[in-house]
Amino acid sequence: MLQEKANQVYEQAKAAIMAANDTKTLYAAKVQFLGKQGQLSSLMKEMVQLPKEERPEFGKLVNEKKKSLESQYELRENELKRQELETQIANEKLDMSLPGPQFNRGQKHPITHVIEEITDILSRLGYSVQSGPLIEKDWFNFEALNIPPDHPARDEQDTFYIDHNHVLRTHTSPVQIHTMQKEKPPFRAIAPGPVFRCDSDVSHSPNFHQIEALLIDKTVSMADLKGTIAYFVREFFGSEIKTRFRPSFFPFTEPSAEVDCSCPICKGKGCRMCKGSGWIEIGGSGLVNPKVLEQVNIDPSEWQGFAFGFGVERMAIIKYGISDIRLFSDNDIRFLSQF
Numbered sequence: 001m002l003q004e005k006a007n008q009v010y011e012q013a014k015a016a017i018m019a020a021n022d023t024k025t026l027y028a029a030k031v032q033f034l035g036k037q038g039q040l041s042s043l044m045k046e047m048v049q050l051p052k053e054e055r056p057e058f059g060k061l062v063n064e065k066k067k068s069l070e071s072q073y074e075l076r077e078n079e080l081k082r083q084e085l086e087t088q089i090a091n092e093k094l095d096m097s098l099p100g101p102q103f104n105r106g107q108k109h110p111i112t113h114v115i116e117e118i119t120d121i122l123s124r125l126g127y128s129v130q131s132g133p134l135i136e137k138d139w140f141n142f143e144a145l146n147i148p149p150d151h152p153a154r155d156e157q158d159t160f161y162i163d164h165n166h167v168l169r170t171h172t173s174p175v176q177i178h179t180m181q182k183e184k185p186p187f188r189a190i191a192p193g194p195v196f197r198c199d200s201d202v203s204h205s206p207n208f209h210q211i212e213a214l215l216i217d218k219t220v221s222m223a224d225l226k227g228t229i230a231y232f233v234r235e236f237f238g239s240e241i242k243t244r245f246r247p248s249f250f251p252f253t254e255p256s257a258e259v260d261c262s263c264p265i266c267k268g269k270g271c272r273m274c275k276g277s278g279w280i281e282i283g284g285s286g287l288v289n290p291k292v293l294e295q296v297n298i299d300p301s302e303w304q305g306f307a308f309g310f311g312v313e314r315m316a317i318i319k320y321g322i323s324d325i326r327l328f329s330d331n332d333i334r335f336l337s338q339f
Contacts, residue, residue, distance in 0.1 A: 009033065115211060132174055136166065141171075145252040145292060166310065
């Protein structure tokens, strides 16, 4: 009786497998007949009704039927998967006439662009690019640059101190000290990079960028310095832009001068950017103080030099007419996409 039932279940399962027209239906047939709770498994549970001497033969019969169905299932599954793939390929043809997807393209940050432009101009004059650590020893950041212990720049309200002997560099001038220690004069070097000061408003940021230039040679004068800066300003802002120098004081240069350029926005006529004066301050400059040369074991009686530096954000603000320095770090795509 159970043998006949096993044959019936086998024929039903075989028919269900062959009749399945997709993998989902085929799997349902597998669960119905070959699953743990399927009809073949139920037959094995009914085997207790048979005499003990007939049970082995019946178990063998059910296992043979099960193996046969599993083999048929695998063949049918492969056949249906192939059919479904062919249907999918036929229905998903690529229309080459359709326009491609549009992607937003990244671009250089305006600060990066300005640094590269300044570097390119000065590189044409023979300046090499130098770099230094962001965390500097007090000696490199202040002492070697002839900045005395009581100078306001060394107060905690102006400088980020790591400990009593280390600071977040307040300018890129320490790179000049590193360069003079490792290079033999004559040489020309520029040092672009981020700097840090305790200041934050529409025109100041606690993290901003500077680029400084240093030249050491046998005979160096203010005329060399002024000619170099005038050339740079014309190349960066335009050939019609003029420069002027105002006496100033910096501990690491002597004599020292503030550098102004005629306003690139109004061409010197007076506007909001230059506050009606027609001139904009862009940086500081001067001949290297002999005391600084002595700190790095360069004989000031034999070698002289000049140095000048600009705030990169300030140069970008002037060139592009930007009103707020904080726009550079806000990462607003609408602002950045203009560059």
